[in-house]
Amino acid sequence: KKKKKDAPTVKPKDAKKILFPQPLVSFTQLRAAWKLSPRLEDNLADQGYRIPTEVQLGSLPVLIRPEKAISTTAAAELGIEPEDGIHFLAVAPTGSGKTLAFLIPVINDVLRRRAEITKDRVLETIIVVPTRELAEQITNEGRKLTKNTGVKIVMMKRGMRLPAEGRMESEDNEESNSESEDSNDSSDGSDLDANEQVKEATPTRADILVTTPLLLGNFLKSRTLPTVRSLILDEGDVLLEQRFLEQTLQIWSACVNPSLRLRCFSATMGAHIEELISNQLSKRDRDNRVIPLV
Ligand code: ADP
Numbered sequence: 001k002k003k004k005k006d007a008p009t010v011k012p013k014d015a016k017k018i019l020f021p022q023p024l025v026s027f028t029q030l031r032a033a034w035k036l037s038p039r040l041e042d043n044l045a046d047q048g049y050r051i052p053t054e055v056q057l058g059s060l061p062v063l064i065r066p067e068k069a070i071s072t073t074a075a076a077e078l079g080i081e082p083e084d085g086i087h088f089l090a091v092a093p094t095g096s097g098k099t100l101a102f103l104i105p106v107i108n109d110v111l112r113r114r115a116e117i118t119k120d121r122v123l124e125t126i127i128v129v130p131t132r133e134l135a136e137q138i139t140n141e142g143r144k145l146t147k148n149t150g151v152k153i154v155m156m157k158r159g160m161r162l163p164a165e166g167r168m169e170s171e172d173n174e175e176s177n178s179e180s181e182d183s184n185d186s187s188d189g190s191d192l193d194a195n196e197q198v199k200e201a202t203p204t205r206a207d208i209l210v211t212t213p214l215l216l217g218n219f220l221k222s223r224t225l226p227t228v229r230s231l232i233l234d235e236g237d238v239l240l241e242q243r244f245l246e247q248t249l250q251i252w253s254a255c256v257n258p259s260l261r262l263r264c265f266s267a268t269m270g271a272h273i274e275e276l277i278s279n280q281l282s283k284r285d286r287d288n289r290v291i292p293l294v
C-alpha cells in the first residue's frame with residue numbers, strides 16, 4: 001500500500017546507497033533515535049496520539065532529518081542521507097494518518113534549524129492541498145502540534161503577501177511585541193474563518209505555509225521561493241490532475257533551493273503520476289527550476 005521512491009531499485013553497489021530504516025514502533029522512539037523535539041512529542045501526546053499508524057511508522061524514520069551533528073556513518077546506519085533527505089512518495093488510504101506523517105518531520109526541521117542556524121522565521125515548508133477546507137484542517141492540526149514551540153504555520157489567503165525572496169523580514173508593526181515567540185498566534189486561528197481578505201500590505205511571516213495551488217500560484221506569478229526546502233503535495237494525485245497541474249508545477253518551479261525535497265502523499269497513485277514526478281525531477285535545470293510540462 002505504501003511505496004517509497006527508490007527503495008526497491010537501489011542496488012547495494014551504488015555509491016550513495018539509501019538504506020531504509022526499520023519502521024517505528026512508537027512515537028517515543030523518535031526522541032532517542034531521531035532527537036525529535038520534546039515539545040513536539042508532548043504536543044503529540046496531548047492530542048492523544050500514542051501509536052503511529054502504518055503510514056507514519058514507515059514515513060517518519062525516513063522523513064525526519066537527522067541532527068546536523070550526525071555523522072555520515074551514523075546516518076547510513078539509520079538509513080538516511082546526512083543532510084537533505086530524499087524525494088518521497090507515499091501511498092496510503094484515506095484516514096490512514098498521512099497528515100502527521102508529513103507534519104511531524106517539517107515541524108521538527110523548523111525547530112532544529114531555529115535552534116542551530118538562525119532564529120529568524122524562514123519560509124521552509126510549503127504544503128499544497130487541493131481545497132481550502134483541507135488547507136484549513138491541516139493548518140489547524142499544525143497549530144496543535146506547534147503549540148509552545150514558536151513554530152508558525154499559516155494558511156495562504158487571498159491578497160496575502162509573502163516576504164520578498166521568501167525571506168522573513170522584520171516587521172515592526174505586526175504582532176511583534178504583543179506575543180511571545182513561544183506562544184501560538186491565537187488571532188491567526190480566528191482568521192481562518194475570514195480567509196477571504198487580508199488587508200495588510202505587510203508580508204506575512206511563517207515557517208510553514210499551507211495553500212491551495214490557486215492561492216499561492218496567483219501570488220507567485222514569476223516570484224521564486226528560494227528558502228523552501230520541503231514541498232509537500234498532499235492528495236498528490238489530485239494536484240497532478242490537469243485542473244491543478246499548471247499551478248502545482250508553477251509552485252514547484254518557484255522552489256529553487258537546491259536542497260528542495262519533494263514529498264508527495266496520496267490515497268491513490270497511478271504509474272503515470274510516478275512517471276510525471278520523476279520526469280519533472282529529471283527536468284530541473286541548473287537553477288533547480290522545474291521546466292513545466294504545460
Ligand atoms: P489521511 O490524510 O491519510 O486521510 P488524516 O491524516 O486526515 O488521514 O488522519 C485521519 C484521522 O486519524 C485524523 O482524525 C487523525 O487525527 C487521526 N490520527 C492520525 N494519526 C493518528 C495516530 N497515530 N493515532 C491516533 N489517531 C491518529
Ligand code: MG
Nearest residue numbers: 098099234235
Ligand atoms: Mg489527508
